[in-house]
Amino acid sequence: EMFADPSPVPSLLHQAWLEHRSRSLGLFIDGEFVCSADGRSCSLADSKGSIVCSTACAEEADISQCASSAVNGFKSWSNLSCNQRAKVLLRLVSVLGQHGQCLSELCELCEASCATAALVRLLQFYSSWAQLRDTLLTDWTPLGVVAVVTSKDCPLYSLLLKVLPALAMGNSVVVVPGQSTAPPVLLLAQLFTGAGLPAGALNVLTGSDITLGVKVAQNHKNVSLLFEDGVMLCKATAGMGVPVAVSPCVGSTCPFIIFESADINSAVDEVMEAAFRKKKEVFWVLCVQESVVDSVVAHLRLRMAKMKCVTLPSEADRERVDAAVQEAQQLGATLVQSCADPTSGAQYPSTVLCGVAPSSPCVLNPCPGPLLPLMTFRSNTEAVTLGNHSPHGQAASIWTEDLTLALETAQRLSVGSVWVNSHSICDPCLPVSGHKDSGTCTDGGQEFLRPSSSSPPLPRSSPVSMDYTQFGTETSPPIIPAESDPARYSHLQFVAGKACKSVSGCSVAVQPPGGSGGLLAYCPDGGRKDVRNAVEAAVKVQPGWMKKSPSARAQSLYSLAKGLEAKRRDIAAAINTQTGLSMDEAEKEVELSITRLSVWAAYCDKVQGGPMPNSGSALSIPEALGVMGVVLPDYNPLLSMVTVLGATIATGNAVIMVPSQKYPLPVLAFIKVLQSSDLPAGLVNVITGSRDQLTVALANHSVIKAIWYWGSAEGCQYLQYTCTSPLKTLRLCEDQEGKDGELDWTRCRPSFLEEMWRSAVQWKSVWIPTA
Incomplete structure (x- = not known):
């Protein structure tokens, strides 16, 4: 309405907009500006100390209202066709052409400068992705409600680099901007709605500090992902079941x-x-x-x-x-x-x-x-x-x-x-x-989708009251096998290319299916020193493995699949003995595991970098994360292990794997396959023992770059709270045997494998200017 009159002098457009709102900017909820529930606000000053405007401070009632609006907005926005969503984003290009001067002036005033041309480029790019989502990204679905929480110094461009792809993929977005970027973000929200974005698809909550992001996570039961510029939210939201992706930080x-x-x-x-x-x-x-x-x-x-x-x-x-x-x-x-x-x-x-x-x-x-x-x-x-x-x-x-x-x-x-x-x-x-420490996510678009066949997200819950210093310290008395007891077989773990005992020399008992009646075997009781030795071996070999050609890595994985096929009867027997599955079912899991390794071998030299600029003056390169720690699930102990193993080493990583504490024997039997393979010694390490103890050892090792964890809710919360310094990439799932988890391992859908592949790499962009 205030933009209808084209007469104002360009240098006063932002002033006109601020005056139109009485220099008091409310929250943007359900497609309109609203006052905060208790009327509280905070003032924003420019570099000279002059008051620019005031912004509302959201309270619990506002956050609750925003939650309902975001859910309804997601339903409306995601129900549109790809073409309809693309048209809305393209319409914003013309809207920015009309009001770009006002936005530029407001950004300059708030010291959150962002070139209008850069925003137009973002809109054009992501409108194309909105159009092509179902064509190029089949079998992927939107996350739902996405929260974007930024620090006070986050540039507007960086914020929109998350908001626009999230919208393009069909999600609704709740933005919690830093105070300096709040006015331009609120103006953009108004322009977006005017261009046809459904009410509730984009909401903006402002406040006096970043703790507002924690309140959003607590109140938005449907929030699927939180983005931010630091690690404070990782600790504050640990145990809530909300994944937090940390972006490249300012500074x-x-x-x-x-x-x-x-x-x-x-x-x-x-x-x-x-x-x-x-x-x-x-x-x-x-x-x-x-x-x-x-x-x-x-x-x-x-x-x-x-x-x-x-x-x-x-x-x-x-x-x-x-x-x-x-x-x-x-x-x-x-x-x-x-x-x-x-x-x-x-x-x-x-x-x-x-x-x-x-x-x-x-x-x-x-x-x-x-x-x-x-x-x-x-x-x-x-x-x-x-x-x-x-x-x-x-x-x-x-x-x-x-x-x-x-x-x-x-x-x-x-x-x-x-x-x-x-x-x-x-x-x-x-x-x-x-x-x-600059982040655990890649800004783009596909991180705002999830495969239809992927593991279910962490359930929303209240954090467990726990002493993080005591997690993983409880141990059962270790057992030292008696040499005079030949009926009970003692297994070895696998570190630095060799089958070996744990550093402690102690073992833990492996129970038969159901956990009652006798013992099946003993396995090593690994601990912190075993993890240390495995990481040292992995660090030495991983750079060389990463430099191998994709085809060379593929041949090693094909060889591993052949080795598994040669020992299929022994490993099927281990699955049958350990889990209680029939031999037919156990042999089926082995067959699926052989196929899965072959699929990962094929992936090695087929999946390359991301989109390239037409000029050919830049490269997008997927790189290995480095040394990864994996705590394996209980269900499908062999198939889940080879799926994770293939994903990690196919992309050039080294890995330390902790088998299921409940069903370790199939993985320990697989060690013979590893011993006969041509994989470099130390690339794959297997350590058995207490899951919680080994989780703590992995979390506290500074060299480990990422942890994939299937385990308890307490373990997930511990990792979210702990893995912030240095920052680790986390992939967490509560281990719920028999509750839809098995489907993820037995189905080999392309989107499922691509998600695992993307979780195992980090991206590097190399810009080479041309004359």
């Missing part, structure tokens, strides 16, 4: 690597623009090859000579920058500054800290401000080591005229995006993924 430390073969002029120009821009989303660390460091520093001095001081948000920030610079100087750093340092006020000159060490606080924990640490390296290998030193893995920029060097370095850097002779490029056609 990551990223390497800017200049090799001696680079165009020094261009590289220095770009590092100046990246490091000293007004609003930075990442902190850059400059890494320069020793042979050209003098030249780089000279160019930096020349370009910084005419730069003015940068205004910081407050004098407190100025004090933090002062302290960081003084500490760096005490550790041997020298300064290159743009101008004289003002003695007072919230201003500071652009500063390069030359000669800092990788362990320097200004590198590991950079503070906001115009600071650029500079480190040197001698060889290409040392450059990669410096680039991977940060716990973050969001992005890197490589500068060299040697394309082979650029691609080799890009491959070895553990980051989600690599820009060659460029920086900060993004496009929705390539995934945005975080490695290490």
